[in-house]
Amino acid sequence: MKFINYVIQCTTLGIVFCAPPVFSESSTNSRFSLLGGITLGGEEIGYLQYLDGSKDYVYSGDFAYFGAGLEYSINQDFTLQLNAQYHWDVVTAVNGEVRFSRYEFEIIPYYQLSERYRIGLGLGMHTNIKLSGDFNVNAEFDNANAVIASIGRKMKYSDHWLEFRVVNVEYLRTIDNNSFNQAIFPFDGNHVGLSYHMLF
Secondary structure (H helix, E strand, O other), X not given: OHHHHHHHHHHHHHHHHHHHHHHHHHHHHEEEEEEEEEEEEOOEEEEXXXXXXXXXXXXXXXXXXXXXXXXXXXXXOEEEEEEEEEEEEEEEEOOEEEEEEEEEEEEEEEEEOOOOEEEEEXXXXXXXXXXXXXXXXXXXXXXXXXXXXEEEEEOOOOOOEEEEEEEEEEEEEXXXXXXXXXXXXXXXXXXXXXXXXXXX
């Protein structure tokens, strides 16, 4: 299983970082994009407790992300989208915060259903996954692989587009108890999201 994860991670990173120079040979087929969105899902992965005893929770599938991408038009029917983004959820108090964050790299091939609609299914790799905060909160997680299903809708009077996505991902925290024993704690990071892509 670890070998399969390693192959997926290497393949995803290789395509994301090596593809742009190749695409740049035909600038008319590739366009740069900025993207941002909101997400909902996951499970409770951390919390902030107030003086009155109430709690605010951080979730492994919430809250928002922003980043940049490269869209490459293969032909009239198929488009390839490469994304790199920062994804986080956070709860705050007067004296600090608790945050769950990660960096995400994605490659999503799209099929053009019509002039304005597209569907895609792709892979993602999440890195630098951590729970951090100002109250002795510090936990790191293993790199994770994601599967992304996406539906895109082009705006009527521009090339910008809206995307609805469903992401399947699991985050694992591995703790070495001793040299012969490991404890693995899984967290469900599955979520849905809505994002906006600005093309240039």
